[in-house]
C-alpha cells in the first residue's frame with residue numbers, strides 16, 4: 001500500500017492528538033509520500049554504525065554529531081562501497097529521479113535505515129526527516145535513556161519550491177554571530193535553504209567594508225533604542241556563511257539601497273546631496289533617507305560595497321533592498337537602479353530586491369521579493385509576465401515580526417496580526433493575481449527586529465510561524481490541511497523544548 005500525499009490528507013481527515021503523536025504523522029514539513037511499514041520499527045543501539053558512500057561522508061558525520069550527545073553511542077562513520085545489511089546507510093545516488101537535487105528517499109526496516117539522495121543537500125534534508133522520526137529527546141545535548149526507535153516506512157520526498165528562505169534583520173538590533181548560528185540550526189530542522197541577512201539600515205551598518213571603514217566604526221555604533229549596536233568583521237561574516245553552508249543554507253546578503261541608508265549617510269558626509277552628515281538615528285521611522293542619486297561618489301561607494309561583499313558570497317544573489325525609497329522621486333530611483341543593477345552583475349551576482357525595484361529592469365535573472373499586503377500588484381504581475389521570478393513574502397502572512405494578536409508583547413502590527421493559522425493558510429502559488437506558481441521562485445519569512453533584541457525574542461516570533469512558512473515552501477499544496485497541520489505542529493513542541501526554544505503557545509494549537 002503506497003500512501004501518496006493525497007492519501008495522507010485523507011488519512012488525516014479524522015485526526016486525534018494520539019495519532020499525531022505518531023512520528024510518521026508528525027513531520028514538518030509533511031513529505032510528498034509516506035508509506036508506513038505496519039508493525040515495523042528500527043532501533044538505534046550502542047552497536048549501530050553509520051555507513052556512507054564517499055560523497056555522503058560529511059552528512060554522515062553530521063548525523064553522528066547530532067545523535068551522539070543524547071544517545072551516548074559511539075556511532076562510528078565509515079565509507080562503504082555496497083549497501084550494508086544493518087546500521088544506518090547514507091548514499092549519494094540510487095534515489096528515484098523524482099526526488100531531484102534537493103529530495104531524498106528514506107527506508108526504515110527492522111534491520112536497517114537507508115537514506116538515498118542525488119546530492120549532499122538532499123541527504124541533509126533526509127537527515128532532518130530521520131531526526132524528526134526519533135523521539136524529541138534526541139535533541140538533548142546530554143545523555144538520555146532512549147530507546148531510539150524509528151518507525152518502519154518508506155518516505156520519498158522533494159521540495160515544492162527550490163528557494164525556502166528566512167530573513168533576519170541584524171541592522172535594527174544587532175544580532176551577534178552566536179544568535180545567527182542558533183537561527184541557522186533552527187532553519188535547518190525545517191529544510192529552509194536560504195538565509196537572507198538584512199545587513200544595513202537607517203539605524204546601523206553591520207558589516208565591515210575595508211574601503212569605507214566609518215560605515216561600521218561610526219555607522220555600526222548604535223541601534224534602535226540607542227544601544228551599543230555592533231557589526232561583523234569580514235572573518236565573522238565568513239564564519240556565518242560557512243556555518244550556513246555546512247547546513248546546506250545559502251546566505252543572501254542585503255545592502256538596502258538607495259533608501260534605508262541613514263547609517264551610511266551619517267558616516268560619510270560626501271554621500272549626502274548637501275554634503276552634511278546627519279546624526280545617527282535610533283528611532284524606527286522609515287522612508288526619510290537616500291543616497292545622493294546625482295553624485296558620482298555614490299556609485300563609487302556602491303561599487304566598493306558590492307565588490308567587497310560579493311567576494312564573501314558564494315551564493316548566487318546580492319540583495320539590493322530598494323524598498324520604501326520615499327526620499328527619491330520615481331525618476332531618481334530608476335536612474336539609481338540603472339547604474340547599480342549592472343554592478344551586481346559585474347561582480348557575478350544576480351540582483352534580488354524588495355519588489356519595487358523590479359519595475360526598473362527587464363533582466364530575467366532579477367528576482368522580486370513581494371512584501372505587499374494585497375493579492376493584486378501591478379509591479380510583480382508585470383514582472384511575472386516578463387519572465388522574472390517572484391519570491392513570496394507577503395507581509396500580512398509571512399512577516400515573523402507581526403504580533404500574533406493585540407496583546408503580543410513584541411512585534412509590530414502595520415500589516416495586521418498574524419496567528420499561526422494566518423501564517424499557514426495561504427497558497428504561494430496562487431496568492432497574487434497574475435503570478436502563477438511557475439513564476440514563484442519560493443517563499444521567505446522575514447524577521448524585522450525593531451522590537452526583537454534577544455535570542456529568546458527571535459524564538460518567540462519565529463516559533464511556531466517559521467515551521468508553518470517552511471511547510472508552505474516545501475510540501476505539495478495537495479497536502480495542505482490546517483486541521484492536520486495543527487496536530488503535527490503540536491507534536492513538534494517537545495523537540496523545541498529539548499532545543500531550548502521558547503515558543504509562543506498559540507491557543508490555536510493543541511499542545512500536549
Ligand code: TNX
Pocket residue numbers: 286323324354371395399401412448449450
Ligand atoms: C517594512 S517590508 C519594511 C522594513 C520594516 C518592516 C517592519 C520592507 C521591505 N520594509 O523597513 O522593518 O516593514 O515590519
